[in-house]
Amino acid sequence: MTDKLITANHLGDGLVVFLTAEGGWSYQLADARVIPDAELEDALRHAKAQHEAQIVVDPYEIEATVEAGVPVPVRLREKIRAAGGPTVTYGVAEIAERAALRSMQVE
Amino acid sequence: MYRYDEFDHEFVTARVAQFRDQVGRRVSGELTEDQFKPLRLMNGVYLQLHAYMLRVAVPYGTLNSAQMRMLAHVARKYDRGYGHFTTRQNIQFNWPKLSEIPDALAELASVEMHAIQTSGNCIRNVTADHFAGAAEDEVADPRPYAEILRQWSSLHPEFVFLPRKFKVAVTGAERDRAAIQVHDIGLHLKKDAAGRLGFAVYIGGGQGRTPMIAKKIRDFLPEEDLLSYSEAILRVYNLNGRRDNKYKARIKILVHETGADEISRQVEEEWERIRHGALKLPQGEVERIREYFAAPDTLQPLPPSPALAVERAKDPEFDAWVQRNTHPHRVPGHVSVTISLKPIGGTPGDATAEQMDLVADLAERLAFDEIRVSHEQNLILPHVAKSDLRAIYDELLVSGLATANAGLVTDIIACPGLDYCALANARSIPVAQRISQRFGDIARQRDIGDLKIKISGCINACGHHHVGHIGILGVEKKGEEFYQISLGGSGDENSSIGEIIGRGFSTDEIVDAVETLVDTYISRRETPDETFLAAYRRLGQAPFKEALYGTA
Numbered sequence: 244m245t246d247k248l249i250t251a252n253h254l255g256d257g258l259v260v261f262l263t264a265e266g267g268w269s270y271q272l273a274d275a276r277v278i279p280d281a282e283l284e285d286a287l288r289h290a291k292a293q294h295e296a297q298i299v300v301d302p303y304e305i306e307a308t309v310e311a312g313v314p315v316p317v318r319l320r321e322k323i324r325a326a327g328g329p330t331v332t333y334g335v336a337e338i339a340e341r342a343a344l345r346s347m348q349v350e
Numbered sequence: 351m352y353r354y355d356e357f358d359h360e361f362v363t364a365r366v367a368q369f370r371d372q373v374g375r376r377v378s379g380e381l382t383e384d385q386f387k388p389l390r391l392m393n394g395v396y397l398q399l400h401a402y403m404l405r406v407a408v409p410y411g412t413l414n415s416a417q418m419r420m421l422a423h424v425a426r427k428y429d430r431g432y433g434h435f436t437t438r439q440n441i442q443f444n445w446p447k448l449s450e451i452p453d454a455l456a457e458l459a460s461v462e463m464h465a466i467q468t469s470g471n472c473i474r475n476v477t478a479d480h481f482a483g484a485a486e487d488e489v490a491d492p493r494p495y496a497e498i499l500r501q502w503s504s505l506h507p508e509f510v511f512l513p514r515k516f517k518v519a520v521t522g523a524e525r526d527r528a529a530i531q532v533h534d535i536g537l538h539l540k541k542d543a544a545g546r547l548g549f550a551v552y553i554g555g556g557q558g559r560t561p562m563i564a565k566k567i568r569d570f571l572p573e574e575d576l577l578s579y580s581e582a583i584l585r586v587y588n589l590n591g592r593r594d595n596k597y598k599a600r601i602k603i604l605v606h607e608t609g610a611d612e613i614s615r616q617v618e619e620e621w622e623r624i625r626h627g628a629l630k631l632p633q634g635e636v637e638r639i640r641e642y643f644a645a646p647d648t649l650q651p652l653p654p655s656p657a658l659a660v661e662r663a664k665d666p667e668f669d670a671w672v673q674r675n676t677h678p679h680r681v682p683g684h685v686s687v688t689i690s691l692k693p694i695g696g697t698p699g700d701a702t703a704e705q706m707d708l709v710a711d712l713a714e715r716l717a718f719d720e721i722r723v724s725h726e727q728n729l730i731l732p733h734v735a736k737s738d739l740r741a742i743y744d745e746l747l748v749s750g751l752a753t754a755n756a757g758l759v760t761d762i763i764a765c766p767g768l769d770y771c772a773l774a775n776a777r778s779i780p781v782a783q784r785i786s787q788r789f790g791d792i793a794r795q796r797d798i799g800d801l802k803i804k805i806s807g808c809i810n811a812c813g814h815h816h817v818g819h820i821g822i823l824g825v826e827k828k829g830e831e832f833y834q835i836s837l838g839g840s841g842d843e844n845s846s847i848g849e850i851i852g853r854g855f856s857t858d859e860i861v862d863a864v865e866t867l868v869d870t871y872i873s874r875r876e877t878p879d880e881t882f883l884a885a886y887r888r889l890g891q892a893p894f895k896e897a898l899y900g901t902a
């Protein structure tokens with residue numbers, strides 16, 4: 244059985260957000276409202292209105308399963324979005340990671 | 351280097367002010383996303399998976415140290431301390447806040463940079479050979495013509511709403527380092543028998559879901575006719591290009607469906623009408639623009655550097671770097687240096703703000719203040735005295751920028767893929783990193799020799815996979831990432847589109863598959879000098895197919 248979440252990008256900073264139980268938006272996947280099929284239509288209508296109200300951009304539904312009380316998106320694309328960033332390190336952290344890897348190989 | 355004139359300056363400043371107003375109205379709720387999207391795309395702003403993305407133009411890939419420092423500053427202040435250099439010689443920032451982008455653009459404008467013509471269905475930033483103005487094998491610097499095309503196209507009212515985006519590339523050497531045959535218009539600058547400058551003109555090349563090699567429609571176009579001929583091409587395209595279907599809207603489809611001979615006839619016919627008109631380039635104008643690009647007077651021939659020979663003999667790592675990452679320069683005693691943005695296991699094309707600053711410093715102190723971005727996602731110092739190579743290498747080494755792999759198997763092109771891109775089907779960066787690690791041993795890389803691996807995360811082909819010697823395309827199959835391999839592609843003067851070798855590979859299998867292909871090449875090559883591409887062209891698919899899938 245899968246449930247649904249509603250996700251979008253925040254208008255101001257572009258970051259990924261999820262519709263919460265209170266009808267607001269959170270950057271945290273854990274705050275996402277898990278929506279049963281029967282309530283999806285209403286929730287989408289609300290989300291669309293939030294798009295119209297210029298709070299978020301292009302909301303849509305995604306499939307998720309609930310694991311240990313926390314929703315987990317089904318598709319890889321949505322898993323990556325929910326993580327809030329790429330699956331690889333970047334910038335200074337990437338350089339540090341590669342340096343650590345090299346020193347392990349040297350030892 | 352080209353300097354803005356007053357007009358450019360006002361244009362860019364006005365554009366920033368206009369966009370600031372548009373962003374303000376978007377954030378305050380006056381503009382809907384549908385209204386705003388075309389406006390932000392005209393200013394290089396995309397919405398990706400995680401955030402907005404700002405694409406900043408580096409026209410013909412040329413910039414100076416002040417501009418590179420500004421990119422570092424933007425990376426620090428408006429992003430997360432890094433940027434991604436792209437196959438179109440531009441830079442992308444992955445994390446700007448919408449409300450701050452106008453400030454970033456205003457700062458960029460202070461060093462004559464902008465995001466105009468980096469997106470939308472216009473004539474995009476013209477790209478050029480990254481060794482332009484420096485290469486020994488060059489007939490003339492192609493960048494003045496790229497700039498002339500930019501000035502003509504920037505505000506051209508007739509071509510603001512083309513059926514689709516339009517990409518032009520120019521090279522000034524026989525050896526094509528700008529992949530002109532996979533562009534909408536490819537220009538090869540050359541001399542005719544009388545020594546006059548002109549262009550071989552190619553049209554209808556492109557990648558994306560329908561890759562095509564351009565057709566040559568004219569062997570020699572005198573330089574003064576560049577704009578009238580380009581206008582004739584654009585006009586034929588603008589009138590007849592398909593607007594009914596986005597996937598059929600590029601000029602390559604028009605050329606393919608109409609036939610190169612017929613298109614060529616139509617272009618010549620239109621050109622006859624306009625060639626003696628206002629678009630004819632006055633000789634003085636070409637000279638005037640050429641002067642902006644003239645190398646500094648201090649770039650003078652130097653005697654051979656005995657110190658360099660000593661250093662190379664002493665340090666095999668340095669020697670290998672000089673061998674791989676420098677390119678012959680037209681001025682004796684000099685070379686062009688490739689600064690690899692492909693460290694083993696790194697993200698292809700990424701650079702941190704500190705690295706950008708270092709490159710800016712080196713350029714200012716030791717390389718005549720010039721930097722280039724290559725379409726292979728590396729940085730170039732085009733003018734370097736051989737006697738300065740050791741000093742440059744030592745500083746690059748400290749900053750992790752001295753990987754001696756230009757053109758080798760780990761010099762991989764990869765698009766952002768599913769780690770960043772909203773259109774992606776699969777990730778590109780982790781695949782590039784794992785292949786890079788697998789072949790990390792530099793001795794093995796040297797033994798393999800020239801080999802271009804190019805990876806795209808979807809059929810749009812931003813990672814140029816169609817022209818990779820080994821091309822990798824990410825697809826989604828039953829919710830999993832899958833990778834399709836094509837072999838034999840090439841983006842040089844003998845361009846070809848790679849052929850798909852067979853069924854795709856899972857994330858777990860893809861690196862082994864690439865290694866199998868490389869090992870097959872090694873065991874079948876006639877001599878160590880026969881490159882992967884040459885061996886593939888001689889052998890065909892069969893041995894590679896057999897190695898991957900067995901004989902059954």
Ligand code: HEM
Pocket residue numbers: 396397398403435436437438442514517555556557558559600764765766771772773810811812813814
């Ligand atoms: C959010 C990021 C990006 C988006 C939305 C995007 C979108 C696209 C699309 C839709 C196409 C296909 C166009 C067509 O076939 O008509 C395309 C092609 C292309 N893009 Fe991107 N792209 C992105 C990032 C990049 C990056 C990072 C690079 C350079 C590394 C790049 C360089 C190219 C190139 C070279 C092509 C193919 C050449 C051609 O136009 O035929 N793009 N892109």
Ligand code: SF4
Pocket residue numbers: 765766767768771772773774775806807808809810811812813
């Ligand atoms: S090839 Fe596809 S996945 Fe890669 S950047 Fe282009 S649009 Fe995105």
